[in-house]
Amino acid sequence: MATEKRKRLQKNQGEAVRVSDVARLAGCSTATVSRVQNTPDLVSAETRERVQAAIRALSYMPNSAARALRSNRSRMIGIVIPTLNHAIYASLVDAAQQRFASEGYSLLVATFDYDLDREKEQTAVLIERGAEGLVLVGECHHPEFYPMLAAADIPYINTYVFRPDGAHPCVGIDNRQASFDIAEFLYGLGHRTFGVICALMEGNDRAATRVAGVREALARHGIELDPSAIIERPYSIPSGREALRVLQALIPRPTAIICGNDILAFGALIECHEMGLAVPNDISIVGFDNLDFTAHISPPLTTMDVPAKEMGDGAARFLLDTLKGRTTMRKIRLEPQLIARRTTAPVPGLIFPVDLRKAVD
């Protein structure tokens, strides 16, 4: 009675149906009600039916806090990403969410805007909330990050990266290899002078790894990538434009521009139009991610397809399996794919007469 009165005062429920109410209506104990929900096989068919009817009749909703407290299972997963403003992360989250939802898990989302301190803090919050697993992005985190996960003994997986030799579960692409392949592709087209436009590398190991891949590929052919040909810029179209202008001022001028993502590449492409540079005849441009729009711009962008949805889904499956106690592959390699569209062509000198090149200057 006093209890009821207090509850009425609380914001939430005027009645708050509990297991005990269901049990009373179904004529059984609370244990049985609980079993119907969690281990239905242990309950006889009739009883189960009766309990379920009672649940429906009272529209009973278990109190997850109580459940989580006792069972030590929150049915929540945390995902910690740099930002939702990049389509690639958004669709990764979307895919993960769908997979988790299909198994009755909810997703707690936190962002850290490439600030590794914030990533650590936000992750700590999710752990405190009782997340049973974590989906992360990248391999490099705050120095205290992995120790924190170990202390919490919480399963996690790094997305967007693949390191066969690494210590951590991961699902993603080999960024080094992918950008290595891009550089090789361009080298194969005859390009010898390269410019790189990459995302800010602070707090973003993918960006750094991609640059490394390019540098490595070129080094194999005896080409050294000058630091001044690596332009690091925020994720935006204007940044890409500006970066291209910087690269075009270089001597010798790069004939091929490798971009760390499609947004920067799009900016670069626009700036080429603006400067009167013909793409791909005067200059080749390659993006990364294969965002939807890249196939439709003019000319369609050559880019590296990143299977973002598969990453999100794969990460979710890995955690789900792990939580079920199944042993699964801890490292899942996804294959990116170079989509050669129309912003890449053989280096100008190879196919065009020299005078035509000059005409552009």
Place this chain on the structure above:
Amino acid sequence: MATEKRKRLQKNQGEAVRVSDVARLAGCSTATVSRVQNTPDLVSAETRERVQAAIRALSYMPNSAARALRSNRSRMIGIVIPTLNHAIYASLVDAAQQRFASEGYSLLVATFDYDLDREKEQTAVLIERGAEGLVLVGECHHPEFYPMLAAADIPYINTYVFRPDGAHPCVGIDNRQASFDIAEFLYGLGHRTFGVICALMEGNDRAATRVAGVREALARHGIELDPSAIIERPYSIPSGREALRVLQALIPRPTAIICGNDILAFGALIECHEMGLAVPNDISIVGFDNLDFTAHISPPLTTMDVPAKEMGDGAARFLLDTLKGRTTMRKIRLEPQLIARRTTAPVPGLIFPVDLRKAVD
């Protein structure tokens, strides 16, 4: 001892620091520890200091399930959106997340892909998880949706819509007015024949409202929008292209195309290029949302700017205030803004000689 052994077997903690541990180390009661965390003003400065030191020393993390159970506060908010694959929702979520995080709340994200049944289910899950408030999208939900919220007595707010007369808290734009304004703008440019490309209206009241706004504006000028001039298509560039082709087959041919979002508009624009239609000289196109890329395509897209971040932030502030017991404005109107770029121009006949129009056919 038995307790400890059991814990060791459980997946989670080998030690599990609890309030009682902190209390023991700090030499006070658990109540005091709890007060240090929740109502620090009630604790003397020295004691507080001592407790905080103990918390740090043990790196104590409160068990949120226990806290939520007892206090009936989960410190979680739910957000239920159609999909994260549309930039506009992603950035809404991003903004909301940041605001919530700054106040110590975590965000549970669920998607429903425009399926109102799933929206209801997913929302029920979030309520069950103990979400203290809900951020929603749109005004129209499943018939049992609002009753469910009322039964749970949970604060919520509809984003993306503004209805001064509606029964529900909301933060967003007046979609009807916005598209009304677009139609007016085009009418003012002399256009009299219109085509509309809109998103799928099922489970999407914004799309429907926008079409209604156009229809209404035109009706005022005695123009009836023929149903065959309203093309409903999924959110994708190819859809926009195809829709434009359909509209171009109409007789009389529309000189102005009003699109429900920028992606469809972009598709329409591309198809114009493909068909050899000059934009804006032969045909005007208007988008909706003002996504980043629209300013950079060629020609830059005329579109309606939607303050998505403000919506996310505003929704978060509203719920935060409401949870704090403050009374706030329940309906927040945000002003969209027509950004007239270069895909709109006076109707061909007005400025171009007729023969030039014909030349395009």
Place this chain on the structure above:
DNA sequence: ATCATTAATGTAATGGATTACATTTCTTTG
């Protein structure tokens, strides 16, 4: 100096579902 407040802290009940363990009922088999 004394009583009334206020501040600071402690004790113990509480939230609601789960689950270890106990008990009863039903099969099965020798």
Place this chain on the structure above:
DNA sequence: CAAAGAAATGTAATCCATTACATTAATGAT
């Protein structure tokens, strides 16, 4: 048919932080 084992259900302890209420200490007013 009895005994053993399995199946079904019940009883009650448990998860851990919060908070109502009680108690003590400190402050202030008269």
